Amino acid sequence: MNIKNVNGKNVAYLEGEINAQTGAQVKAEINKLLDKGNVVILSFKSVVYMNSSGLREIIDLFKTASKNKKEVSLCDMNSDIREMFSFTGLDKVFKIYDTEAAAIG
Amino acid sequence: MGELQYEIKNGVFKVHINPDNDLSDISEVCNIVEKHSEVVLIGIDLYKCSYIQSKFLAGLIAVKKLAMSRKIDIELLNVCDQIAQVLQSTNLQKLFVIKDDFASYPLDTLFEGFLDTEKADTVSEYLAANYDEKIQNKLIEIIEKGNPLLVEYALLTMGKAQDHQNIEIYRKALNSNEANVKSAAILVLGWIGDTHSKEQLYSYLAAKEIGVFEAVAASIALLSDDTDSEKLAKYLHDKDERIRLVAIYALSLINDEKAFEYLSNAINEEKDETVRVQLAKKIALFKDERAGKILLGLLDDASIQIREAAASGLSRRGSGEFTSTLVEKIGDRDNWVGFFAAKSLAGIDDEKIIKKIESYYDKVEQNVKLAVIEVLGKCKGVDPSFLLSKLDDANEDIRKEALNSLNLMNSTVALTVAMKLYNTDESWLVRYKAVDIILEQKPVGYDSLLRGRLKDETNKYILEHIIGEIGE
Incomplete structure (x- = not known):
């Protein structure tokens, strides 16, 4: 996972498969980022596969961030990944942007 | 004052x-x-x-x-x-x-926004983002009063705010007679990971009330362990196709080995085309190597929708080990097989394979020619000369698609060509695409270039497109 600072916001570029194992790694790294800053944007552009275990890790990350008044937003999802969020109603929970530029604002 | x-x-x-x-x-x-x-x-x-x-x-x-x-x-x-x-x-x-x-807004007025269908979601988002004890207490008060629409949004807001403290309120709302309240409670319990409620959720699954069924299946998928695929799989054989579709979504989200087995078996047994299309799409979401083989086989399916879903799935996964088979299929005697095989080859970066794809162009029907042009725009390291040669084709669709692919492949070359075609091509479809590219890149003097031909332009779509961007 690459991380870039764009206009003062950290953008984390997730890659490949998000499952229980990789999702937990993502969660740990993003939590470290949120210790130093208030906002992290997760880019799903290079995510090919994701399952419910991976999704649970992303929810868990959001839960910790919300508790600490930090912001995690998501962007650049392909239609299949986006559908997972809408099927579970999680598109109402997360701030999801079509593009990285829109997420950065 | x-x-x-x-x-x-x-x-x-x-x-x-x-x-x-x-x-x-x-x-x-x-x-x-x-x-x-x-x-x-x-x-x-x-x-x-x-x-x-x-x-x-x-x-x-x-x-x-x-x-x-x-x-x-x-x-x-x-x-x-x-x-x-x-x-x-x-x-x-x-x-x-x-x-x-x-x-x-004063807090009390804000909650009235739950009754406004246009504002309810944004009010809920605002409250979740600013969640505190005052908002929490007010939401609990709304739930206790029992207006179903307000209760639904109150529950969803508490779920969005990840309020785990009030889990008993969500569990209690599962017993509501109102489908919207029940569905909201089910979703929230899924979001906050309440595995204790899973067995109760299964009882609603058995009731098969479609409005609630989708929320239940989604939450079970979110709360799933290695026993849930088997329990959900029986709904792949339900007589109601909507139930079967929801089961497919849930199994693809669980995405474990068992779920793959159930879905790959179902595609052989399922008769309904809409459901089969979803099965093809969802099988493509599994990393399992057998998924590629299944999709390759579906390229020969009798249904055009299923062939399209299979091609799209292969393209998404990357054609990988099936690349040479797919390239050969471009020349298939069924031109729709050729069409979808070509479309599935997006992302190729091997020069030899790209040349091979190009070599089929003169031997195939027009729909396959268009697919070849389209896929070349999505391949990497392509020599633009092949696409440039198609800009003189007698067929306007071919010229338009070639210009589009050229733009995806090399936007600098495409801009030069677009500036010329805007002034010379007799087809409005091609000129419209050229205007698109010019407006996208806005080179120096682009407005003068576009304005220069306005008086001669007769197509209303092009006129609207240009005037909408640069004015009269």
Whole structure:
């Protein structure tokens, strides 16, 4: 996972498969980022596969961030990944942007 | 004249207009902005205003002019219907971004937004983002009162705020007779990971009430362990195709080995085309190597929709080990097989394979030719000469698609070509695409170039496209 600072916001570029194992790694790294800053944007552009275990890790990350008044937003999802969020109603929970530029604002 | 209430925070200058503010007050806005170079956004909050005088409109225009000269964004906040009508009748609404800002609302008024279908989601998002004890208590009070629409949004808001403390409230709402309340509670229990409620959720699954079924299946998928695929799989054989579709979604989300087995078996047994298309799409979401083989086989399916879903799935996964088979299929005697095989090869970066794809062009039907041109725009490291040669084709669809692919492959070359074709191509489809590319890249002098031909342009879509961007 690459991380870039764009206009003062950290953008984390997730890659490949998000499952229980990789999702937990993502969660740990993003939590470290949120210790130093208030906002992290997760880019799903290079995510090919994701399952419910991976999704649970992303929810868990959001839960910790919300508790600490930090912001995690998501962007650049392909239609299949986006559908997972809408099927579970999680598109109402997360701030999801079509593009990285829109997420950065 | 009234006192001007405002605050400046993080570059945002927000002014709260009162009914007794007059032109001199709005002029004061300009003076304040002039003194604060850090301001990047002006928000004019009209929450307390139910009308505005024409003099006030003149003041707004002055603020807008200042904002434009300083390159500051400007928003009108909480504009009531009556003021919106005034802005519309004077054509001023185009000058401003108009939006709601719930920070100005008293809490009690804000909850009424749950009853407004256009505002309910944004009110809920705002409350979740600003969740505190006061909001929490008010939401609990709403739930206790029992208006189903308000209860639904109260539950969803608490779930969005990840309020785990009130889990018993969500569990209790599972017993509601109202489907919308029950569904909201089910989703929230899924979001907060309440595995204890899973068995109760299965009882609602058995009831197969479609409005609730989808929420139940989604939450079970979120709460799943290695026993849930088997329990959900039996719904792949339900007589109601909507239930079968929801089961497919849930199994693809669980995405374990068992779920793959059930879905790959179902595609051989399923008769309904819509359901089979979903099965093909969802099988593509499994990393399992056997998924590629199944999709390859589906390229020969009798249904065009299924062949398209299979091609799209293969393209998404990367054609990988099936690349040579797929390239050969471009020349298949069934031109739709060729069409979808070509489309599935997006992302190839091997020069030899790209040349092989190009070599089929002269031997295939027009739909396959278009697919070959389309896929070349999505391959990497392609020599543009093949696509350039198609810009003289007699067929306008071929020329348009070649220009589109050229733009995806090499935008600099595409711009040069687009600037020429805008002036010379007899097809409006090609000229429209050329205008698209010019407007996308906006090279120096692009407006003069586009304006230069306006008087000769007869196609209304192109005229609207250009005028909409650069004006008359």
